[in-house]
Amino acid sequence: MSRRATWVLGLATLVFLGALLLIRRHGGRGIAAPARPGGSSSRELTPRVLEPALRREGWLGVIVAGGSVDVAARLEGTLERVDAQVGDTVRQGAVLARLDTRALQRELAVAQASLQAGEAEQHIAAIALTETRERLQRRSDPKQLALGALSEEELATARYQEQTAVARLRAAEAGVAERKARVAQIAQKLSDAAVVAPFDGQVAIRYLDTGAMVAPGRALFHLIRTGAQQVRFAVPEDQAAGLTRGTRLSVEVPSRGQVLEGRVENLAPEVDAASRMVLAIASVSHEAGAPVPSGVVVRVFVQKGAASQAVTP
Structure with a gap:
């Protein structure tokens, strides 16, 4: 082995030994020691179980108007x-x-004028019918017929004139009825404008x-609609069996610090496929002078013993 390699190996050994000494000297610091039986330490980390915010079983709901x-x-x-x-x-x-x-009022004025003209035509047709009937009655007198004062042709003409007068009167009456309907239609539009x-x-x-x-x-x-209010809330499908129509409820309004009396009115006949919840509707008492605004979120609870005392309406 060369002198250079020997020197590098020796230096690495010294660094390793120095690091080992530091670890032994400071090894216990920064690490929480295990708790001793019967003793206490400020460094102990005790697990904490979060208590539920609300132990009672309840459901969120929303106040809605009766309509x-x-x-x-x-x-x-x-x-x-x-x-x-x-x-x-x-x-x-x-x-x-x-x-x-304004446009409807002008249209109504025109329709009323047309109705007046139609009524005048009806009156004239009625007068003409009266005249033709009187003429026919005179010409149908047996004495004149016996004397031969009138021919059969003249009598037939008088009868034809009477039938024509009847038809004209009926046409005038139909025209008046149509114009009255038109006036009523425009008047209804004027009423609907409000x-x-x-x-x-x-x-x-x-x-x-x-x-x-x-x-x-x-x-x-x-x-x-003013007056009676309702609360709509959803119940998990495994809890819905405990509710029936008439079950008494407590409806807490956290934002207003109120507790209202409620009563189940309706339950949906099926479970929502997405949420697995059942929709319920309950009536709530109305406190004079302190109505709860629609849309306020509430929490709904079944009153103690109410499930067994539900009243069927």
Whole structure:
């Protein structure tokens, strides 16, 4: 072995021995020593089991109104006026908005004038029928027929005139009925130009502003029914068997610190294939002066002993 190789090997041996001495001197530091029986150490790492946030069995739910609807326009036109704003409480039949009706009003005026003309024609036809019937009655007098004052041809002509007068009167009456229907149709359109509330409720959303073009069926407002509220929640399929219609519930509203009384009203007849949950709907008590806004997240619990005391409606 050459002198250079011997020197390198000796240097490596010294480095290894030095590292071994350092490890032996500082080996216990930075490593937690095992806990001694009956003793305690501030360096011990004790495993901690997280307690569940809620030991009781419950389900998340959402407060919903007893009913809601998108109030839509029935006609095409321009939104002339908006009488309701978000948050307003409205009564059934109250006008929420109104479309521009100037064109309809002109159309109604024309239809009414046409109806008046038709009624005049009907009146004239009625007078003509009365006259022809009187003439026919005079010419049908047996005395005149016995004297030969009228020929059979003249009598037939009078009868023909009477039938023609009847037909004209019927045509005039049909024309009047058609024009009345036209007037009623336009009047109904004028009535439909006013968008009204279908029930007592509160305006949750307003979709359009004054001046917007509206098509038939276009929603203008989202209205929430006031009064009774419901909670919709989902139950795992393995727990759904414990619920029946009438089961009493406690509905906790964490954001408001409230607890409402509830009662199961409906259960879905099938399990959702994706989530393996069963949809349930329950009614909740309404506290005067403190309604819970729709959409608030709640937690639903079965009251103690309620499952065995469920009442079937």
